[in-house]
Amino acid sequence: SQKIEQNSEALNIQEGKTATLTCNYTNYSPAYLQWYRQDPGRGPVFLLLIRENEKEKRKERLKVTFDTTLKQSLFHITASQPADSATYLCALEGGSYIPTFGRGTSLIVHP
Amino acid sequence: DTAVSQTPKYLVTQMGNDKSIKCEQNLGHDTMYWYKQDSKKFLKIMFSYNNKELIINETVPNRFSPKSPDKAHLNLHINSLELGDSAVYFCASSQDPDNEQFFGPGTRLTVL
Numbered sequence: 001s002q003k004i005e006q007n008s009e010a011l012n013i014q015e016g017k018t019a020t021l022t023c024n025y026t027n028y029s030p031a032y033l034q035w036y037r038q039d040p041g042r043g044p045v046f047l048l049l050i051r052e053n054e055k056e057k058r059k060e061r062l063k064v065t066f067d068t069t070l071k072q073s074l075f076h077i078t079a080s081q082p083a084d085s086a087t088y089l090c091a092l093e094g095g096s097y098i099p100t101f102g103r104g105t106s107l108i109v110h111p
Numbered sequence: 112d113t114a115v116s117q118t119p120k121y122l123v124t125q126m127g128n129d130k131s132i133k134c135e136q137n138l139g140h141d142t143m144y145w146y147k148q149d150s151k152k153f154l155k156i157m158f159s160y161n162n163k164e165l166i167i168n169e170t171v172p173n174r175f176s177p178k179s180p181d182k183a184h185l186n187l188h189i190n191s192l193e194l195g196d197s198a199v200y201f202c203a204s205s206q207d208p209d210n211e212q213f214f215g216p217g218t219r220l221t222v223l
Binding site for chain 1: 146159209210213214
């Protein structure tokens with residue numbers, strides 16, 4: 001069966017460090033993968049999209065990698081700040097225009 | 112200007128009632144979606160509507176029906192509400208199915 005796995009345990013890091021979040025998937029062949037941020041009581045906010053022919057994408061302090069062989073995406077936030085604390089969701093194109101989201105990983109950045 | 116808006120923000124109702132949630136996007140997007148986020152925060156696609164083509168997640172009960180009066184609106188109608196329908200419902204839109212989605216603020220539905 002198709003699965004998207006993100007660490008269910010919260011990731012706690014110190015301000016200034018690099019946060020690395022993982023998204024693993026099985027039985028998908030996604031044309032692209034997206035990362036979103038969700039704050040409590042709000043809708044998800046788009047961060048980055050990476051396509052299957054791209055290995056890496058960057059936007060300011062954010063970097064996403066996409067390894068279709070390992071079936072994994074890594075999401076990095078460099079020089080993390082307490083304001084980066086949120087839940088981060090990965091989403092795959094699940095075929096037939098059905099976006100499929102992972103359960104998300106909570107990131108807590110301590111000052 | 113709000114890109115994707117939903118009304119109401121909160122909806123409390125009794126089991127068995129019929130209710131609607133409205134969604135509007137002012138981004139000129141061609142694709143709109145409805146998601147359900149349960150108490151465990153799992154965001155699950157319910158419907159995708161692109162150029163008058165409706166794609167339904169087969170696990171969605173037929174008590175749920177999307178209605179699109181025009182390209183900027185995708186409303187969600189729910190008949191015979193059940194306790195398990197309590198969740199936060201998000202509307203979203205994108206230029207096309209392969210691009211980033213813009214989410215609304217969500218509607219918290221509580222069925223008593």
